[in-house]
Amino acid sequence: GANTMWGGRFAAGPDAIMEAINASIGFDRRLAAQDIAGSRAHAAMLADTGIITADDAAQIDAGLLTVLSEIEGGTFAFSTALEDIHMNVESRLRELIGDAAGRLHTARSRNDQVALDFRMWVRDQADAAVTGLTALIEALVGQAEAGADLVMPGFTHLQTAQPVTWGHHMLAYAEMFARDRARFADARARMNECPLGAAALAGTGFPIDRHATAAALGFDRPSANSLDAVSDRDFALEFLSSASICATHLSRISEELVIWSSAQFRFVRLSDRFSTGSSIMPQKRNPDAAELTRAKVGRITGAMVSLLTVMKGLPLAYSKDMQEDKEQVFDAADSLMLALAAMEGMVRDMAPQADNLRAAAASGFSTATDLADWLVREAGLPFRDAHHVVGALVKLAEDSGRDLPELTLEEMQGAHPAITAGVFDVLTVEASAASRLSYGGTSPTRVREQAARWREALAAE
Ligand code: ARG
DSSP states (O other), X not given: OOOSSSTTTOSSOXXXXXXXXXXXXXXXXXXXXXXXXXXXXXXXXXXXTTSSOHHHHHHHHHHHHHHHHHHHTTOOOOOSTTOSHHHHHHHHHHHHHGGGGGGTTTTOOHHHHHHHHHHHHHHHHHHHHHHHHHHHHHHHXXXXXXXXXXXXXXXXXXXXXXXXXXXXXXXXHHHHHHHHHHHHHHHHHHHOEEOTTOTTTTOOSSOOOXXXXXXXXXXXXEOSOXXXXXXXXXXXXXXXXXXXXXXXXXXXXXXXXXXXXXXXXXXXXXXXXXXXXXXXXXTOOBOHHHHHHHHHHHHHHHHHHHHHHHHXXXXXSOOGGGGGGHHHHHHHHHXXXXXXXXXXXXXXXXXXXHHHHHHHHHSSSTTHHHHHHHHHHHHOOOHHHHHHHHHHHHHHHHHTTOOGGGSOHHHHHHHOTTOOGGGGGGSSHHHHHHHOOSTTOOXXXXXXXXXXXXXXXXXXX
């Protein structure tokens, strides 16, 4: 038969394929709570402005609460024929309260309704991302405090570069995740305008109060242009781009955990809680959580590219293409929250292996720069000349299978006569790290200061 919702103009019902491609109820049921909150605010406003009676509004409100409890209780019968969450809720409301249900959609369209629901859902996810990131930053700061003195190799090109401290490395990620957090907060602030009341696209002739519904639903203001309100999904794109950058950071730290937990590195031991075994190889401790967190960036960035591509070239105002916004965002948000929680757990639990870190830091001539700096400072050499002298000493050490501190003073002096025994003081990895006191540098002193700054900032939130 004809569709019950717009049967007035239609003699025949939709083809099964039409119904299949059109329906979004399979996924937009996740917007049920937002849909009902939006409808309750709308109905209250319609009554306050005299557009519907207080009695109808009261029936609508009670009915919507019943629908919500049915959905939350799992007893609600979702119908594909009813296309989406908006129609499913309204249809059930009519079953429950009769004709008054038909007044709810006054001065409203599914176009502003879905823009509202989805915006509120994404807003919640932005908040959840901020919360998840805060917990992750706290875990990193905890590692930095405990490991401010642990010396490890710092890399460029994954080749030994200079000694750094574990705490410094942890706080590098804290900085990145704090910027991610700020991006989610910025996106949230920008998206916090209420599209409800834009109606189909042009606004409405009914004397609605958009400021009232905006305030009731926690928005800063109603959106200023009805066409824009129902046409754009940049709030979702901003969420996805923030999520993509964050997922990229998560992928990088995951990659480090995968490398560091290998038998070849042994920099860190992941806890049993965040490792898996192998069904065949008894010795295995696999970093599956880190690998999966490393991989989530694929679907998250994929979602961003997907929605950007859906939105490009769409004429104003609403087009059904925009129904394709939700699954991508749902999946990206689910993936991100899971990845954040997994990373927080891994970071909290992991145990840096101090002896292995130190031994690795001391290999690969990691204090060559310190020797060059010593020649500049103590012997007045131009840095370029010092670089050349040290290069020769590294070659000598390498050719004889030794590290720099194992060269004799005579060998050192063979490369440059101004070298004295004092040079050996700067060749240990501890001395190297401790000397890097410049603001933002890796010395334990600076790391402790930064960790304290983080603690203060986190406590003040
Ligand atoms: N299910 C639709 C969506 O997700 C709701 C809006 C439908 N609007 C319309 N004019 N058909 O976008």
